[in-house]
Amino acid sequence: MLNITGYIFLLLGSQMYQRYFKHYELFKLTAMGWFIGIAMAPFTYALIFRWNLEWGISDTTLMLFDDAISEVASQAFIFLPMTVLYAKITPPHIEATCFAFLASASNFSGIFGGVVGAKINEWFVGVTQEDLSGYWKLVTIGYVCSTFPLIFRYWLLPTNADIERLQKSMNEEQKTNEVEPEETKKTK
């Protein structure tokens, strides 16, 4: 049920990005994604501490709501803008290799995040499958740490103007490369 809801809202996230957010600056979209994640924090804590049962909200309802919003946010504000960015900054003629390299760097980032999370738990928190009482601490660490990428995104993520400039220079370079061999042929 969760998976199905997730996929349906994934579709909604794609539509939202296509209609409303595709011209936004990437660093603004990542900030919006982060903000939605933080706004959902009270619901996550409600689920962890079982406050939802006191409020009369079932676990499934809250999880579906949480999952739906998270899917829309991750699709519209993180996944799609990043994929569009890969396609735009990849130099011509070497698209396949460079796109694959960017995608693998992004995947590596996710996997490495999992390793860091496991180490943090091992060294500082000690949550196990049998004892999940400290899970809220991990969630808190996750929320606090999610602010760090916001700090360096200003310096590292290109703006729309940067991308446009890069694309122009790549197109010009491509045109020059296409013209040069023809001129060489003529002189021969």
Place this chain on the structure above:
Amino acid sequence: LSLGGAVGAIISALLADNFPASYSFLGTGFIGLIMAIMVANTSSDIEDVGEKSDEKDKNRSCMADLKKNLSEIKEALSVPEYYSVIIYFFLKGFTNPKFGTFGYYFQTDVLKTS
């Protein structure tokens, strides 16, 4: 992608609820086999769409391919917009721990849902 995922989720839920687990594994294995056969029958000519590669390109060895790819990555890494995004990913992975596995155990063991 999301429609395919939703249909897949419904089918897997029906399979898991109404049939023994071995049926799901059998189905997964069978789909994998079909995909392997389809990939094996894919024509390498589709790689030539847009630009024509010469015979030399087609007969290149694995090491030569690797060298070519590495040189392409090196060329891309000379673009500031490209390498800054790569640095962003690395820093993000390092500073943004993920606790998805614990969340999964919390869902299955405490909330008793999946």
